[in-house]
Amino acid sequence: MSDLVGNCLMAQSGGPTAVINASIAGVIEEAYKHEQIEEVFGATNGILGVLNEEIIDLSEEKNSAIKGLLYTPSAALGSCRYKLDFASQDAGMAARAQRDCERVLEVFKAHNIRYFFYAGGNDSMDTADKINQLAQQQGYDLRVIGVPKTVDNDLPFTDHCPGYGSAIKCCAAVVMESSFDTEAMSAGDTCSLIEVMGRDAGWIAAGTVLAKRSEEDGPHIILLPEVLFEEGKFVAEVSSVLTAFGRCVIVVGEGLRKPDGNLVSFMAGKFEEDAFKHKQLGGVAEALRGIIEEKVGVKCRTSKLGNIQRVAGHLASRTDRDHAYMAGARAVQLAVEGQTGLMVTITREGDGDGVKFGTGAVALAEVANHVKKLPREWINAAGTLPNEQFTEYARPLIQGEVAPPFEGGLPKYVRLEKHFVEKKCPAYEAK
Amino acid sequence: MSDLVGNCLMAQSGGPTAVINASIAGVIEEAYKHEQIEEVFGATNGILGVLNEEIIDLSEEKNSAIKGLLYTPSAALGSCRYKLDFASQDAGMAARAQRDCERVLEVFKAHNIRYFFYAGGNDSMDTADKINQLAQQQGYDLRVIGVPKTVDNDLPFTDHCPGYGSAIKCCAAVVMESSFDTEAMSAGDTCSLIEVMGRDAGWIAAGTVLAKRSEEDGPHIILLPEVLFEEGKFVAEVSSVLTAFGRCVIVVGEGLRKPDGNLVSFMAGKFEEDAFKHKQLGGVAEALRGIIEEKVGVKCRTSKLGNIQRVAGHLASRTDRDHAYMAGARAVQLAVEGQTGLMVTITREGDGDGVKFGTGAVALAEVANHVKKLPREWINAAGTLPNEQFTEYARPLIQGEVAPPFEGGLPKYVRLEKHFVEKKCPAYEAK
Numbered sequence: 001m002s003d004l005v006g007n008c009l010m011a012q013s014g015g016p017t018a019v020i021n022a023s024i025a026g027v028i029e030e031a032y033k034h035e036q037i038e039e040v041f042g043a044t045n046g047i048l049g050v051l052n053e054e055i056i057d058l059s060e061e062k063n064s065a066i067k068g069l070l071y072t073p074s075a076a077l078g079s080c081r082y083k084l085d086f087a088s089q090d091a092g093m094a095a096r097a098q099r100d101c102e103r104v105l106e107v108f109k110a111h112n113i114r115y116f117f118y119a120g121g122n123d124s125m126d127t128a129d130k131i132n133q134l135a136q137q138q139g140y141d142l143r144v145i146g147v148p149k150t151v152d153n154d155l156p157f158t159d160h161c162p163g164y165g166s167a168i169k170c171c172a173a174v175v176m177e178s179s180f181d182t183e184a185m186s187a188g189d190t191c192s193l194i195e196v197m198g199r200d201a202g203w204i205a206a207g208t209v210l211a212k213r214s215e216e217d218g219p220h221i222i223l224l225p226e227v228l229f230e231e232g233k234f235v236a237e238v239s240s241v242l243t244a245f246g247r248c249v250i251v252v253g254e255g256l257r258k259p260d261g262n263l264v265s266f267m268a269g270k271f272e273e274d275a276f277k278h279k280q281l282g283g284v285a286e287a288l289r290g291i292i293e294e295k296v297g298v299k300c301r302t303s304k305l306g307n308i309q310r311v312a313g314h315l316a317s318r319t320d321r322d323h324a325y326m327a328g329a330r331a332v333q334l335a336v337e338g339q340t341g342l343m344v345t346i347t348r349e350g351d352g353d354g355v356k357f358g359t360g361a362v363a364l365a366e367v368a369n370h371v372k373k374l375p376r377e378w379i380n381a382a383g384t385l386p387n388e389q390f391t392e393y394a395r396p397l398i399q400g401e402v403a404p405p406f407e408g409g410l411p412k413y414v415r416l417e418k419h420f421v422e423k424k425c426p427a428y429e430a431k
Numbered sequence: 432m433s434d435l436v437g438n439c440l441m442a443q444s445g446g447p448t449a450v451i452n453a454s455i456a457g458v459i460e461e462a463y464k465h466e467q468i469e470e471v472f473g474a475t476n477g478i479l480g481v482l483n484e485e486i487i488d489l490s491e492e493k494n495s496a497i498k499g500l501l502y503t504p505s506a507a508l509g510s511c512r513y514k515l516d517f518a519s520q521d522a523g524m525a526a527r528a529q530r531d532c533e534r535v536l537e538v539f540k541a542h543n544i545r546y547f548f549y550a551g552g553n554d555s556m557d558t559a560d561k562i563n564q565l566a567q568q569q570g571y572d573l574r575v576i577g578v579p580k581t582v583d584n585d586l587p588f589t590d591h592c593p594g595y596g597s598a599i600k601c602c603a604a605v606v607m608e609s610s611f612d613t614e615a616m617s618a619g620d621t622c623s624l625i626e627v628m629g630r631d632a633g634w635i636a637a638g639t640v641l642a643k644r645s646e647e648d649g650p651h652i653i654l655l656p657e658v659l660f661e662e663g664k665f666v667a668e669v670s671s672v673l674t675a676f677g678r679c680v681i682v683v684g685e686g687l688r689k690p691d692g693n694l695v696s697f698m699a700g701k702f703e704e705d706a707f708k709h710k711q712l713g714g715v716a717e718a719l720r721g722i723i724e725e726k727v728g729v730k731c732r733t734s735k736l737g738n739i740q741r742v743a744g745h746l747a748s749r750t751d752r753d754h755a756y757m758a759g760a761r762a763v764q765l766a767v768e769g770q771t772g773l774m775v776t777i778t779r780e781g782d783g784d785g786v787k788f789g790t791g792a793v794a795l796a797e798v799a800n801h802v803k804k805l806p807r808e809w810i811n812a813a814g815t816l817p818n819e820q821f822t823e824y825a826r827p828l829i830q831g832e833v834a835p836p837f838e839g840g841l842p843k844y845v846r847l848e849k850h851f852v853e854k855k856c857p858a859y860e861a862k
Contacts (some may be wrong), residue, residue: 016615045618074611080618173841174739180505180844181742184447187476187511192738211841283717303737307623308605311612314746317840398840409748409829410604410642413611 004141006114007039008332009055012075012149013046013082013120013127015307017163018170018316019324019402020149021069021076023119026328027147028058028066034336037115041421046080046120047127050104051430053423055111060419068414070321071404073313076416082430084127101134103428108135108142110424115143115335117328121150121161125343126368132341143335146343146364147327151310153203156372157362158345162327163310165320165397168207170312171196171251171305172398176211178303179218179249186247191238191292191300192218195285196309198253201373202226204309205253206386207394218249219385223288225255226374227383229264234288235295237384242298256284264288314411318400323357330359343367355396435572437545438470439763440486443506443580444477444513444551444558446738448594449601449747450755450833451580452500452507454550457759458578459489459497465767468546472852477511477551478558481535482861484854486542491850499845501752502835504744507847513861515558532565534859539566539573541855546574546766548759552581552592556774557799563772574766577774577795578758582741584634587803588793589776593758594741596751596828599638601743602627602682602736603829607642609734610649610680617678622669622723622731623649626716627740629684632804633657635740636684637817638825649680650816654719656686657805658814660695665719666726668815673729687715695719745842749831754788761790774798786827 010027012020024042031037040058043049056077058066069076084097108116118128125146132144148155153164175194182192196204202224209222220241223229241248256264265284285302292300327344334342342361349356378390386394404411441458443451455473462468471489474480487508489497500507515528539547549559556577563575579586584595606625613623627635633655640653651672654660672679687695696715716733723731758775765773773792780787809821817825835842 012615016612048618072611073608075615078618079615081616082618169840173745174743176841176844177504177742177744178737178739180503180744181447181738184443184506184510185512187479187509187513194737194739210839286714286717301738302735303739304733304735306609306625306734307612307732308609308625308734311608312605313608313611314604395839400840401837406832408641408826409600409831410607413607 003036004114004143005036005038006112007041008037008115008117009041009043009113010117010119011043011046011049012077012079013118013124014079014150016074016079016311017149017151018073018166018311018313019162019321020119021072021074022321022324023147023149023162023328024076025066025069026325027117027332030329030332034332036336041111041113042077044418045078046082047084047104048080048082048430049078050107051100051428053107053425053428055421056416056418057421061416065414065416070325071313071316071402072413073311073316076414083123084130086130100430101130104131105135105138105140107425109140111421114141117145117147117331119147119149119328121152122155122367122369122371125364129341129364129368132364143340144364145331145335145339146367147331148343148345151204152198152201154201154371154373155367156370157367159348159357160346160397162320162324162346164203165317165323166312166315167204167310168210168394169317169398170315171204171309172208172211173315174305175208175219175249175251179211182218182247182249189242189246189298191248191250191298193250193252193285193288193292193300193302195252195254195302195304197305198225199255200225200371202253203374205251206374206390208251209386209391210394210398216245219251220245220248221250221384222386223250223252223256224374224379225253225257226376227379228259229256230259231291235291238292238296242296250288252284252288254284313404313413316402317398318402319397321402326359334361341365351392434467435545435574436467436469437543438472439468439546439548440472440474440544441548441550442474442477442480443508443510444549444555445510445580446582447505447510447742448580448582449504449597449742449744450593450752451550452503452505453752453755454578454580454593454759455507456497456500457756458548458763461760461763465763467767472542472544473508475849476509477513478515478535479511479513479861480509481538482531482859484538484856486852487847487849488852492847496845496847501756502744502747502833503844504742504747507845514554515561517561531861532561535562536566536569536571538856540571542852545572548576548578548762550578550580550759552583553586553798553800553802556795560772560795560799563795574771575795576762576766576770577798578762579774579776582635583629583632585632585802585804586798587801588798590779590788591777591828593751593755593777595634596748596754597743597746598635598741599641599825600748600829601746602635602740603639603642604746605736606639606650606680606682610642613649613678613680620673620677620729622679622681622729624681624683624716624719624723624731624733626683626685626733626735628736629656630686631656631802633684634805636682637805637821639682640817640822641825641829647676650682651676651679652681652815653817654681654683654687655805655810656684656688657807658810659690660687661690662722666722669723669727673727681719683715683719685715744833744835744844747833748829749833750828752833757790765792772796782823
């Protein structure tokens with residue numbers, strides 16, 4: 001046990017999920033169990049809130065709001081895509097990252113923050129790692145633990161990422177419903193195409209295979225960024241499905257690429273880069289619709305799930321929600337045990353009905369900026385659908401429902417009141 | 432009471448909805464209460480199934496499947512967009528419509544079908560009307576009753592259309608969740624834009640205003656086909672919302688038009704016509720995203736709900752489902768009472784908590800091919816949001832939830848087994 005006494009601070013970063021707030025609830029409820037942790041603070045909008053010293057006192061929140069975090073999607077503290085880019089080619093950027101990191105510790109010291117929990121994806125784990133390193137260099141006693149969070153499921157070392165199970169539960173359910181729609185309209189051959197997230201990895205697109213309870217059920221084809229897109233092969237596959245079933249339901253991950261390495265959506269001229277140098281994608285569904293209508297000669301309807309797929313609280317997976325809570329609570333336990341510089345991982349033992357999940361830990365530095373792709377051996381030989389190995393992996397993650405309360409016919413989610421603590425540091429120019 | 436003894440046949444036409452199967456259940460369960468109705472048949476794929484004599488015996492279905500229709504979305508009998516286009520400028524088309532109509536009666540006579548129930552929108556009511564007229568001309572005793580169905584809510588004479596309440600419950604819920612996402616990401620100004628259905632009328636887009644429990648809640652701007660789109664005004668409104676809240680959530684109906692009458696999506700070059708001469712739309716969200724990113728200068732994320740918004744069984748409205756059932760059951764009662772050539776309507780009395788819904792009837796000929804637009808006086812002066820008169824109208828339609836059973840983490844919907852009755856007529860070339 002650590003005898004480090006002080007306050008704790010948590011923050012959320014990157015894209016919201018249906019269950020990241022449950023990680024926050026896990027941190028809060030666990031933190032109150034440990035005497036070493038005096039005050040429980042949250043930073044608004046991730047590391048940006050730390051830089052701006054926008055810190056809220058979570059003990060001022062109503063208990064009903066903390067309980068409400070268990071079914072409220074998105075990121076109740078606010079999030080950000082602000083990156084401490086130490087590795088930037090731009091010397092100015094790298095210098096700013098260093099200044100930002102020093103500022104974080106200035107704020108931590110001013111508020112006696114000794115425990116820092118950061119929920120996010122690989123970029124966030126990199127940020128947490130850098131803060132942990134600088135604290136050690138400065139001799140400031142600080143415990144930094146990362147909490148895995150991403151619908152993309154692309155963090156290494158953890159069996160899966162909280163947020164992913166709910167995203168694929170949502171996507172699989174709507175793909176199932178869209179398939180029923182397409183079936184009803186298949187008096188003439190018809191295609192439906194649903195675009196889901198996934199810049200570099202096809203985890204979300206793959207997860208929609210769970211909607212398939214029989215061969216005739218959609219989705220019939222899943223286009224994964226892990227498998228290069230060949231137009232001729234695709235046209236032949238769609239035609240073959242239409243011959244068999246009179247309909248074809250296709251799911252596509254936004255980051256689908258051609259054999260030359262270019263994005264399929266790039267053909268449609270939509271391309272830009274966000275602050276993290278990721279590609280901001282869109283338009284792959286429309287590009288494919290053009291191919292289907294022109295080359296296969298049948299009507300194709302498109303849907304694009306956009307940000308709704310990652311925050312569908314009304315379709316969240318209870319298993320996923322429980323893992324998110326567990327990851328938050330375990331982060332506090334590790335810190336109190338004296339650990340730092342780690343990310344909580346989710347572990348798996350057994351399979352089928354006997355599957356059991358637990359927690360482990362990995363060094364933040366190991367996680368940072370790595371991307372875990374869908375293994376090729378989890379995809380069928382034709383590259384058109386994930387196979388049984390994948391469904392064995394994914395099925396447990398969507399089990400159980402989280403029913404948010406409804407009021408007036410719609411979900412009733414909570415917002416935090418956000419009582420800010422008094423600022424103690426000079427103003428700082430973030431960005 | 433009619434003493435007309437014979438079989439009944441029902442069919443579903445046009446776009447599926449989350450609750451149209453409940454109308455079928457209502458017809459079936461009511462039909463079995465009346466001795467005059469001997470066999471209960473269904474045609475697959477709407478009028479196309481009648482033309483092709485693809486008729487199923489619903490008494491052969493499991494009772495659990497009939498009960499399952501109460502929570503299964505889409506159109507369990509199959510649907511179609513086949514139109515009997517008597518009014519066509521093309522003499523060949525009009526002649527074919529006449530032949531089709533005669534074929535329908537040939538099939539009805541062969542199977543002693545004396546009660547015909549057709550669930551659909553205005554095109555389907557036109558088809559039902561023509562069949563009813565020809566039966567009268569031929570002296571064939573037939574009762575034809577239409578059952579209103581459309582997520583578009585654009586049928587006249589009925590307070591609302593079953594299917595609409597569930598569509599807006601789904602759209603409002605996901606817009607609410609998308610708004611939470613946008614709020615979390617609003618450390619830098621950010622916009623989200625959700626495209627919903629609505630070729631000619633903004634009923635679905637308008638319904639998302641129910642997600643708004645306070646001024647800061649999204650949606651902040653709803654673009655309706657009833658209000659012409661002016662780019663300069665739109666850019667100013669988005670900027671104003673961003674100044675107030677740091678985020679802007681926009682909903683747009685696909686049929687949005689510019690002051691010159693052209694579609695906004697037409698700018699993006701996406702345009703084609705379906706068999707009903709309706710415009711098949713797409714791309715308005717991407718067109719607006721371009722305007723926001725270029726003229727307002729902030730990032731904008733898009734979602735397009737496509738066919739998922741009309742078949743979201745997991746988010747269906749219980750009120751809507753009950754109205755769909757009631758409309759089906761009432762259709763049978765009207766026919767058994769000796770009525771024909773009518774469409775069931777839904778009526779409303781009172782308001783607020785005292786609102787009560789019932790049924791009425793209107794001549795099919797009155798309904799056919801009319802479109803009910805959102806009244807201008809239900810939209811605020813700026814044309815940016817529906818007002819309190821609209822929310823008073825729409826709120827009762829989304830009340831209550833229909834929880835489908837879940838199996839393995841996903842909804843468990845039913846399919847009919849479809850036991851076909853023996854064909855008695857010569858083959859016919861439909862289309």
